[in-house]
Amino acid sequence: MQDQTPTYEEVAAAASGLHDNGQPVTVEAVRDALGAGSPNVIHKHLATWRTNNVPPPEPPKADIPEPLVAALADWARQFAEQSGAGNRDKLAQAESDLDALARSGEMLEAERDDLQARLNSANALVAELSEQIERLNVELRDAREVAANALVGKAKDQLAIDGKDRQLADLRAQLERSVASAAADSDARLAAEMELVGAATARDNYASELKALRSQLEALNADRTALRAEVDGLRTRRA
Known part of the structure; x- marks a missing residue:
């Protein structure tokens, strides 16, 4: 029923x-x-x-x-x-x-x-x-946008750090080539000068040139130190 x-x-x-x-x-x-x-x-x-x-x-x-x-x-x-x-x-x-x-x-x-x-x-x-x-839903969209922007910023920082690392490697290579070239040039000039003016004059010139090379090396080391500090600062911001 x-x-x-x-x-x-x-x-x-x-x-x-x-x-x-x-x-x-x-x-x-x-x-x-x-x-x-x-x-x-x-x-x-x-x-x-x-x-x-x-x-x-x-x-x-x-x-x-x-x-x-x-x-x-x-x-x-x-x-x-x-x-x-x-x-x-x-x-x-x-x-x-x-x-x-x-x-x-x-x-x-x-x-x-x-x-x-x-x-x-x-x-x-x-x-x-x-x-x-x-x-x-609005809060979720905003959070996703903030997260996406943060990821983009980290990617940019990583690219900048990688670029600085490459620059530092290039400077090291240039420094080594410069030192090697300077040493070769110094040796060649030293031999020529020793033949021309004698061993004493060649020794003095070699010492002076060596001093200049050391100054150049110290300047390159200073540049390298500055680049390293800049790279460390980028890494700190990224973290």
């Missing part, structure tokens, strides 16, 4: 059971017996059941005993009251069913209002979560 649409047979069976047990046959009693069901559907089926199964009360027989002829007026009044009792009972039952339907409608409206309030709260929560997700 579906929760909101009980069949006529189910309503009729529940109503007959209540009637056979001497219990009042109302919408609420039938719904309790079924365990569930729409009050409107139960009321419609119950009205059909009453039409088919609850006959109107039989009027009292009109056999008036001879001794009661004098009381005919009282009997007729009582007969009229008894004849209308069935209709009054049906009217009272219908009013009771309508009251039950009204109470069920109020309960359904209260449930609807509660569900609407829950839906509004859920919608507000969804909107709040959407705002938080959007804010986190």
